Amino acid sequence: MFVAVVFVATSFNFFLPRFTGQDPIATRLELLAAEGVTTRAEDYKALIETYNAKFGLDRPLVFQYLTYLSSAVRFDFGASITKYPTRVGELINQAMPWSIGLLVTSTLLAFVVGTLGGAVLAWQHGPKAAFELILPPFFLLAAVPYYLLGLILIWLLAFQAKLLPLGGGYAPTTLPDWSDFGFLFEVFKHSLLPALSIVLASIGFWALGMRSMMITMQGEDYMLQAEAKGLTKTRSFFRYAVRNAVLPQTTALALTLPHVVSGAILVERIFGYPGVGRVLYEAITGFDYFVIQGVVYIIVLAIAFAMLVIDVIYPLLDPRISYSSA
Amino acid sequence: MAVDTTINAPTERAQSGRFEMPTTIDELRRSGIGDSPLPAIDVNDLKVYYDSEAGIVKAVDSVSFTLQQGERLALVGESGCGKTTLGMALMKLTKPPGYIDGGEILLDGRDLVPLNDEEMRLARLAEIALVTQSAMNALNPVMRIEDQIFDGLIDHGIRDTKENLRNHVYDLLRRVGLRENVGRMYPHELSGGMKQRVAIATGTSMNPKVIVADEPTSALDVVVQRQVMMTLSRVQRDTGAAVILIGHDMGLVAQFADRIGVMYAGKLVDIGTVQQIIEEPKHPYTKLLINSVPDLEEKRERLTGIPGIPPPLVDLPPGCVFAPRCPSVEDVCNELEPRDIDIGDSRHVMCHLFDEDVNMAGRGVG
Numbered sequence: 142m143f144v145a146v147v148f149v150a151t152s153f154n155f156f157l158p159r160f161t162g163q164d165p166i167a168t169r170l171e172l173l174a175a176e177g178v179t180t181r182a183e184d185y186k187a188l189i190e191t192y193n194a195k196f197g198l199d200r201p202l203v204f205q206y207l208t209y210l211s212s213a214v215r216f217d218f219g220a221s222i223t224k225y226p227t228r229v230g231e232l233i234n235q236a237m238p239w240s241i242g243l244l245v246t247s248t249l250l251a252f253v254v255g256t257l258g259g260a261v262l263a264w265q266h267g268p269k270a271a272f273e274l275i276l277p278p279f280f281l282l283a284a285v286p287y288y289l290l291g292l293i294l295i296w297l298l299a300f301q302a303k304l305l306p307l308g309g310g311y312a313p314t315t316l317p318d319w320s321d322f323g324f325l326f327e328v329f330k331h332s333l334l335p336a337l338s339i340v341l342a343s344i345g346f347w348a349l350g351m352r353s354m355m356i357t358m359q360g361e362d363y364m365l366q367a368e369a370k371g372l373t374k375t376r377s378f379f380r381y382a383v384r385n386a387v388l389p390q391t392t393a394l395a396l397t398l399p400h401v402v403s404g405a406i407l408v409e410r411i412f413g414y415p416g417v418g419r420v421l422y423e424a425i426t427g428f429d430y431f432v433i434q435g436v437v438y439i440i441v442l443a444i445a446f447a448m449l450v451i452d453v454i455y456p457l458l459d460p461r462i463s464y465s466s467a
Numbered sequence: 468m469a470v471d472t473t474i475n476a477p478t479e480r481a482q483s484g485r486f487e488m489p490t491t492i493d494e495l496r497r498s499g500i501g502d503s504p505l506p507a508i509d510v511n512d513l514k515v516y517y518d519s520e521a522g523i524v525k526a527v528d529s530v531s532f533t534l535q536q537g538e539r540l541a542l543v544g545e546s547g548c549g550k551t552t553l554g555m556a557l558m559k560l561t562k563p564p565g566y567i568d569g570g571e572i573l574l575d576g577r578d579l580v581p582l583n584d585e586e587m588r589l590a591r592l593a594e595i596a597l598v599t600q601s602a603m604n605a606l607n608p609v610m611r612i613e614d615q616i617f618d619g620l621i622d623h624g625i626r627d628t629k630e631n632l633r634n635h636v637y638d639l640l641r642r643v644g645l646r647e648n649v650g651r652m653y654p655h656e657l658s659g660g661m662k663q664r665v666a667i668a669t670g671t672s673m674n675p676k677v678i679v680a681d682e683p684t685s686a687l688d689v690v691v692q693r694q695v696m697m698t699l700s701r702v703q704r705d706t707g708a709a710v711i712l713i714g715h716d717m718g719l720v721a722q723f724a725d726r727i728g729v730m731y732a733g734k735l736v737d738i739g740t741v742q743q744i745i746e747e748p749k750h751p752y753t754k755l756l757i758n759s760v761p762d763l764e765e766k767r768e769r770l771t772g773i774p775g776i777p778p779p780l781v782d783l784p785p786g787c788v789f790a791p792r793c794p795s796v797e798d799v800c801n802e803l804e805p806r807d808i809d810i811g812d813s814r815h816v817m818c819h820l821f822d823e824d825v826n827m828a829g830r831g832v833g
Contacts, residue, residue: 362604371591
């Protein structure tokens with residue numbers, strides 16, 4: 142199953158960029174020309190041929206496809222066309238920690254805060270009033286695209302108030318040194334705005350989902366029974382209502398997390414954040430087949446892997462699902 | 468927080484007049500039903516109303532009855548007559564827009580109505596327990612059976628070793644005819660009858676004085692219904708708890724109960740022993756109800772139903788609520804509300820036919 146999903150998705154990944162009919166090498170040379178690198182017409186033709194041969198793009202499509210499959214298995218996608226001679230793997234490796242660090246943290250934070258907030262909002266006995274004031278603005282924000290929110294935040298906090306940097310992963314004047322505390326703080330400062338835009342935009346999404354699940358759960362007979370058993374409110378809230386309402390939320394989270402790998406393309410683009418999303422964006426604009434293939438392949442693997450993990454851990458969360466008796 | 472409770476517990480108890488609570492399984496086992504001279508539950512003039520757009524719905528209107536320690540009372544009546552509302556009100560589980568408008572629920576002499584949320588929480592399960600209508604879904608699907616029983620014990624201040632707790636649960640399960648290993652199972656692994664037994668085991672886990680069993684067999688087939696009723700019967704004898712059985716199946720409740728209370732449109736119109744109710748029904752509604760039950764020994768051409776439908780509870784007729792459907796109706800019934808008449812042998816009927824002060828031509832028919 143896992144292998145089948147990965148294979149089909151990987152094949153799509155090979156053919157889709159090629160159906161666009163764009164010539165990556167020509168695009169590359171046009172870019173160079175735009176930058177002022179001029180070539181004579183006959184050299185231009187020779188150049189394209191040389192490049193095509195170099196990247197194997199002159200060979201039959203079937204042959205290219207087989208090469209691609211074997212490279213996917215070896216996790217080696219060759220060199221980038223636009224950033225030659227940098228290897229695709231190297232590009233992804235550099236960008237990955239940035240994306241994972243930013244997006245895993247903000248996604249998990251939004252999930253925890255949103256889910257708990259939504260749960261309390263639906264709970265009849267809880268400190269509702271406070272949450273009724275705090276959460277509805279987040280429902281509103283859930284309807285605002287996070288990149289738009291990002292732009293507003295940049296304008297407000299970075300451009301007007303000058304509290305936080307405008308963008309980037311760290312200040313262009315500093316050298317990356319992960320053992321330096323000052324540098325780490327700078328990275329943190331730069332990640333605040335993109336993280337904030339993701340968290341603000343998705344808390345409402347988690348809260349709304351949780352709230353409606355909680356309302357359904359509270360109509361269940363076991364909630365009445367929990368009250369008739371004289372359970373404390375805390376216990377019936379967490380172990381009876383939340384425990385059951387969180388199950389669909391967990392599925393949604395597991396399906397959201399793999400996208401972390403691809404990075405929130407738009408957020409990274411807006412904030413100039415050096416993550417995988419930016420790598421993919423640049424690859425697509427430059428028709429860099431090999432980088433697109435590499436990034437998408439990693440995403441496919443991550444999603445398939447996440448689905449596998451859900452399948453494995455779900456019986457632990459919900460005893461009604463079991464593979465032995467099914 | 469734990470420290471706090473231990474220090475404050477005795478004084479708090481003395482001050483607020485909370486129920487005495489056992490703190491270990493051993494104490495719990497010895498706590499059983501004492502020989503209190505007071506009735507197990509004494510309900511006086513209980514009113515449960517619902518606010519609706521059409522007006523106030525009097526779902527339970529001035530109901531009074533007394534249940535001695537270890538007694539078994541069945542409440543019967545048509546759908547919507549207020550029997551479940553009454554059962555929920557006894558647990559103080561009435562949900563908005565419903566509310567208890569007045570009356571007393573004296574449980575072993577202590578009134579539940581004025582208790583605050585926390586006091587009432589502690590009284591539930593320990594003093595008065597509920598076995599619900601649809602035990603099929605009354606269990607948390609993601610928790611083991613034993614954990615669900617532990618929860619109730621722990622939240623009532625039982626602090627004991629896992630082993631003692633578990634042994635207690637095993638005893639409870641055995642008492643309702645289940646094997647010990649059911650404790651380690653999840654609800655979806657049990658049949659309907661087993662779940663209902665678990666509900667009974669849970670309800671009796673703290674030796675309550677009163678068990679409210681709200682149609683405990685309604686979702687089961689007849690064979691299992693009988694088994695569950697026998698289990699409830701046995702557990703009731705073992706624990707000595709008083710039981711209020713809510714049901715609409717006259718035949719089933721008659722086998723179980725000592726007394727039957729007949730409800731109509733939110734009022735308890737007739738109450739007496741099973742024999743009294745079945746052999747000499749007094750209230751015209753009870754008579755019609757008894758006549759609608761098939762009799763195996765007697766040959767009857769047709770079963771008689773009761774013509775008409777119960778009145779809307781928002782807009783009750785001024786006199787007797789049953790007057791519009793009553794075969795013995797007279798003019799006074801449409802004007803004067805009948806009183807609760809004690810006709811001896813702890814039998815009460817709410818009908819002018821038995822009221823000495825009301826002039827009824829039809830007296831002597833009943």
